[in-house]
Amino acid sequence: MTTSSLASTASIRRPPRGGTTGGGLGGAVATALADGVIAAAVAFLFTLPLVGLRTEIAIGGLAINTRFVEVAVAVALVFLGRFGLSLSAAGYPVPVLAAALAVAGASLAIDFPTAPLQLIAVAGGLIVAMIAGWTAYTGRSTLSRAERQKRMDAIGAKVQVWTIWLAPIAITFAVLLPFLPFADRRFLDIAILILTYIMLGWGLNIIVGLAGLLDLGFVAFYAVGAYSYALMAYHFDLSFWACLPLAGLFAALAGLLLGFPVLRLRGDYFAIVTLGFGEIIRVILLNWYQFTGGPDGIAGIPRPSFFGLAEFIRRPRGDDVAFHQMFGLDYSSLHRMIFLYYLILALALIVNFFTVRIRRLPIGRAWEALREDDIACASLGINRTNIKLAAFSISAMWGGFAGAFFATRQGFISPESFTFIESAIILSVVVLGGMGSQLGVVVAAFVVIGLPEWFRELEQYRMLAFGAGMVLIMLWRPRGLLSHREPTITLARRRFGRAAAATSGEAT
């Protein structure tokens, strides 16, 4: 740890413009060239076999499809980027800024071999330009990590204060959304999807954000919830409303059962065991054909009724009354959609309300204390296993609720929907937004789920971007973009009333 802190203090600031001792422009260019060449060499090795030599299935084995132009372009871009950054750091940000903008502009016009390369060229040029511009503006190449964290934390604190205003506005907007003119079927579909992930993210946030335990198998509980509902509806003909609490209960029980043996494990062991559990549940769903339908999944899962009073169907059976008849409306298939939307909105808000509330209770504080220092927790008489178990099964319960919702929305489930990738997506929603930050989850869900849904052509790059995003966010701000922690109780507020609530942000 000492070595790394030494290293980071050494690399905090390169000398500002003109500050290099000797060498001048020539020296700077030589250093930058060397940096660029090294980076280009790495990029060359990184891309040569996998990008340059694509294997294609052909008659009688494999054929090679060479794409050396792509490799060359990628290497050239990496070289230019590194060269520019290095030169900018050495005290020549202004020419770099101009050149980077020029490259970005030119890249828009030139025909690239593939679209992603063009995107990389434009975005890379702009990023280099931004960094150079920042350097030119401040006279420094980089902020120290501590400074950066402080700035970001100030932003996070501000956002947290805004939440008091933002939340009611956002909720009002969300409630009115289905009646807005642009809310068509596709729009509502995406909204429901985003809300599902917001709910999952909030659920996972309890274990990852508050208790600080990296659960990589969250999807297991999502699956338990979904299958509980599907199987209970199939075998016992139970309605959605009867199954919803049961699905949550089963997921919580599964959490309790799985959590009991593994919660004693240390951080990374815990992560990999939960990953394993996620896979075990998927393998069981896949292979227990008689019970789960195996890879075929379960189809024909009943849709939810209007609180058990009326169905969303055109022609009700017998004496039943359909939803549109009940309210004297014309039949529209959108009604069910809107109902599903409100259902998931309500579920998500319940999770949020629960989390906000429980953070201020002893158990919530104990979760956070556990994340900060679990040995100190034990020394204060806190039963670590029980507290973790509570976090794990409550998290699982929300996952189960979301799973039941997923099943009823889709009408069909199969093990395909519950792979590790799904866990990774939910985790990235939590991590990118800011661990422990409720608002962060919302923002991240829009970015992670909403963007690729709108731009379908980006779909195949989505997971690639997630991976890169997770790495970059961790490097840039390890606790997530909007992570900022408000104390759950303050002395000042008690003394001066609620008006003083906002000041606690400045105190830290």
Add this chain to the structure above:
Amino acid sequence: MTAPDDWEPHGGEPRGLAGARPDAGSAAGRPRPLLTVEHLTMRFGGLVAVSDVSFTARDREITAIIGPNGAGKTTVFNCMTGFYAPTTGRLALDTGRDVFLLERLEAYKIARHARVARTFQNIRLFAGMSVLENLIVAQHNKLMKASGFSVFGLLGLPIYRRAERAAVELARYWLERMQLTEAADWQAGNLPYGAQRRLEIARAMCSDPVLLCLDEPAAGLNPRESAELSELLCFIRDSHQIGVLLIEHDMSVVMGISDHVVVLDHGCKIAEGPPEVIKRTPAVIRAYLGEEEPDDALAVAGGDP
């Protein structure tokens, strides 16, 4: 060391022989024994960190454990507070109502039921949480019960709100005592070093202990802060009527406030007694300063009370 007369060993096993050795000081008028350590041995593989150590810490007294670095002091603490399971030996805590055999309890049970609170050599605060929150977390078990294991709390029932208010009042009391009131809503990790030490003691006290164990509380403090610490420990002993067990290198603190001193060296107890006696014990002086040193070397090295 005096054999505790009012203490009945658990399970009626015969009392250890070493437990019956006569003590240098007189037992008359002294408070009853709170913690009785008998034949404590802790081995890590081949290394014997603590070897056959026995001593008693009494209620309403400050007992100091001193000794050179690596003497096994912190290991004794870790055995007492359940972080290590001792190889052999018995650690009995007599609260007056119940007797707890600490070597058989898990760490959290020791804190919760036997009510032994401790601090750590390298401060262990909940650094990301506020100062006040640190003190509230220390009252976890009490509040957990009051919140009906979160059910009443989630419903916002007054029974929980009352309990929380009481918890804040207790925290406020200790914040004032530790001069931390101004910093109550700060992030604990941002406090200056001395304040972090005080906060850790306050946190331990908020868990309502019968025995407070402090692992080098004066480390890194300046002389003024050390003096304040001495005063604080005496206050805790006298006003809160609990036992204090102290590991400390700062002799001005140890000799000034301890009622009883236990000296360890290389995992063995080499002396035990009141500070005035310890200061003049040749074995202690040898352990601290090596052979052939003047008699009052310890007093010179540590500073006379």
Add this chain to the structure above:
Amino acid sequence: MEYFLQQSINGLTLGAIYGLIAIGYTMVYGIIGMINFAHGEIYMIGAFIAVISFTVLGLFGITWVPLAVLIALVMAMVFTSVYGWIIERVAYRPLRGSFRLAALISAIGMSIFLQNYVQLVQGARVKPVQPIIQGSVSLMERADGFTVSLSYLQMIIILLTLVLMIAFWQLIMQTALGRAQRACEQDKVMAGLLGINVDRTISLTFVLGAALAGVAGVMTTMYYGVVDFYIGFLAGIKAFTAAVLGGIGSLPGAMLGGLLIGLIEAYWSAYFTIEYKDVAAFSILVLVLIFRPSGLFGRPEIEKV
């Protein structure tokens, strides 16, 4: 009996591959105390490099088997080394000393990134490779005609693994690099003060582990004849299980753990149910972590207080 023998041979082959991957986990864990979550992807990339190499060599008409295999091995080792180096440089080094979860998440991000990178640039479909080494010796024949055979490929895999293990052991035990590596494992700060380039040593640890995983990838390509971008996930978990079973941090432990996992998987598939063979590995992982977290050869870990 014959069937059992055949399964043992298959299991050992599988185990050799797992063992090679497990070494990467165990070494990285030994030196930085963290799991390299992206290690499975390195193995997958090694397998892809082998596919590409064999295809390219086929185009150039280099079909002499020893040369082709050698070139594929070298290529895989070179390129996976680069990937190993990049993983350390990008996902781990900047986060050394940051909080634990951060490095873990960045490594998972790296793993997701690499998996999808390969899927994008090489396609999602399974790549078949024609068998390169064929033929086998039959060791035993049962009355009903079932023969126990040891294929040349299995021989090569087991032998190559043995050779690599011995070479690697020599590297760690005899060379300056190995000494530096072991020193960093004990105490990075002190090693740094003594003039060991800690950063470079850690980088090299990643690189060496990656090269071995690359070899394992080549073996998989030859053994199974099919490769896809998803194989790293399962193999990674199984190899990690092997490392934990053997005692994470221990080289012979990793190899032995690998063999055990390979054997268990083979027997499980043969006598129990092939569908649940992946569950076997996970169950072992969970059981080992719960009942003997230090594995077969690991040192027991004590909670540091």
